[in-house]
Amino acid sequence: MINSFIVHPNDTVAVVNKSISKGENVTYIFGDKEITIKAMDDIPTYHKIAIKVVKKNNDVLKYGEVIGYATADIELGAHVHTKNLSDVVRMEEV
Amino acid sequence: MKFNGYKRQDGHVGVRNHVVVMPGVLCSEVATKKIVDKVEGLTYIYNPNGCVQNHKDTAVTLDILSGMIANGNVYGALIVGLGCETTQKNDYINAIKAKTNKPIFYISIQEEGGIQKTVEAGVKIVESMKKEANKCVREEIDLSELILGLECGGSDSTSGFSANTVLGNTSDRIIDFGGTTVLSETSEAIGAEHILRFRGKTPEIGQRIYEAILKWEKDRYEESGEDVRTNNPTPGNKEGGLTTLSEKSLGCIHKSGTRPFDGLYEYGQIIDKKGLFFLNATAYDVANVTALAASGAQIVAFTTGRGNPVGNPIVPVVKITGNHETFARLNDFIDIDTSDSITGVKSFEEIGGELLDYVISVCNGETVKAEDNGASEVAINQNSSFV
Numbered sequence: 001m002i003n004s005f006i007v008h009p010n011d012t013v014a015v016v017n018k019s020i021s022k023g024e025n026v027t028y029i030f031g032d033k034e035i036t037i038k039a040m041d042d043i044p045t046y047h048k049i050a051i052k053v054v055k056k057n058n059d060v061l062k063y064g065e066v067i068g069y070a071t072a073d074i075e076l077g078a079h080v081h082t083k084n085l086s087d088v089v090r091m092e093e094v
Numbered sequence: 095m096k097f098n099g100y101k102r103q104d105g106h107v108g109v110r111n112h113v114v115v116m117p118g119v120l121c122s123e124v125a126t127k128k129i130v131d132k133v134e135g136l137t138y139i140y141n142p143n144g145c146v147q148n149h150k151d152t153a154v155t156l157d158i159l160s161g162m163i164a165n166g167n168v169y170g171a172l173i174v175g176l177g178c179e180t181t182q183k184n185d186y187i188n189a190i191k192a193k194t195n196k197p198i199f200y201i202s203i204q205e206e207g208g209i210q211k212t213v214e215a216g217v218k219i220v221e222s223m224k225k226e227a228n229k230c231v232r233e234e235i236d237l238s239e240l241i242l243g244l245e246c247g248g249s250d251s252t253s254g255f256s257a258n259t260v261l262g263n264t265s266d267r268i269i270d271f272g273g274t275t276v277l278s279e280t281s282e283a284i285g286a287e288h289i290l291r292f293r294g295k296t297p298e299i300g301q302r303i304y305e306a307i308l309k310w311e312k313d314r315y316e317e318s319g320e321d322v323r324t325n326n327p328t329p330g331n332k333e334g335g336l337t338t339l340s341e342k343s344l345g346c347i348h349k350s351g352t353r354p355f356d357g358l359y360e361y362g363q364i365i366d367k368k369g370l371f372f373l374n375a376t377a378y379d380v381a382n383v384t385a386l387a388a389s390g391a392q393i394v395a396f397t398t399g400r401g402n403p404v405g406n407p408i409v410p411v412v413k414i415t416g417n418h419e420t421f422a423r424l425n426d427f428i429d430i431d432t433s434d435s436i437t438g439v440k441s442f443e444e445i446g447g448e449l450l451d452y453v454i455s456v457c458n459g460e461t462v463k464a465e466d467n468g469a470s471e472v473a474i475n476q477n478s479s480f481v
Contacts, residue, residue, distance in 0.1 A: 005436075007254075007255050015251060015255070015335070017436060017437075044333075044335065045335075045419075046250060046251035046252055046334065046335040046417070047251065047335040048251075048335065048337070062341055062344070063254070063344045063345070065286070065289070065340075065344050066285075066340065067285070067337070067338050067340045067341035067344060068337065068338040068340055068341065080337070081332070081335075081337050082332060082337055085337045085338060086337075086338060087285060087323055087338035087339060087340040087341075088321050088323045088324055088338075089321055089323070
């Protein structure tokens, strides 16, 4: 069952359109294919799930644009939110 | 495309016909409110300022209040001062006369000789102004005379990919009819400035918007020592699925659709050209709606995923949500649900067309829920505290 969508084909996250429990399948359409991944966390409605692995300090993309960097390694199916994503300028960059 | 509105003698166009009563300083509010209570159908503008501000803040306050009174939705205004305050009768009269020749009256409590006498004098003035205002009739006006403010507040994840996308389509339609729309909320363009940089009609316009956004972020840091990204998004934005300011901004700018920007206006300036513009002003919901009204927007389209009931004393504020649950739960203050664009029941273009039809009906006089609820907040940016 399709329960999520991507905003832009380059995105590293999808948005779930219902609340998802850890272990549940999350399915979205990419081009003409249905892709299913397993949720590694509980994910509230309209929150983000990782559809690509993003290593710590690498960019997270939504709308095909950088919405921040990973503050921890993000695995496939993880809830992408404040615990692993930020766009606050890091002190070492200042 | 046409709507039925009011043609003002100063050349502006209105979609409402407000007779305004406003205190010249908060100290005179008591008399002002008594006047509003005595005569039916008056519009009260809350004014928290008027005294012990520094010169810069006094000027900003005058820009915003005079802009609101000059808005085409206002027939005329009575200002009720105290007498001894910083912002004197002539400050108000001169600031307003520079923008409009509509009827403006001023009285003060110390000159009239007390609250009761001020109320008596004020009632006489507004009753006669109301009589004249009631003679105004709606006329057919081309959509090119409309200025629609674009605002979002209490955003959640759906705002970016549903409500703002729909509103962007409505904005495109208004621009294509020769009308005007205004994107604002500079701090909520942070993280999307590289996109707006290439949305100018000329490279110079894009560069101006880009630099205004960078400067806004830098200035806020220098003022407070805090990265604006650490206090925006808000807790409610985060609960609604938005994690970073960049993510919020990338959704926010969808409100401006796809047409090129024709220019940038600074906070407090009146929009005097047609097209798509950027208004360099705060993202705080109440202050931004106030800023849009003061720049001449006759109507504001306000998207909200979490649900915000704010309104404005003189401008109808249309509430639009992409979150169906929010629409159902907070239905007494939200007008439009765009969630069909998420479920695929309708395309965002189709809903964008429906939203334009609704905006026109509001221009024609249909009240929005914020008006029905009497939501009429005002906030004005200040650089300093009261001195």
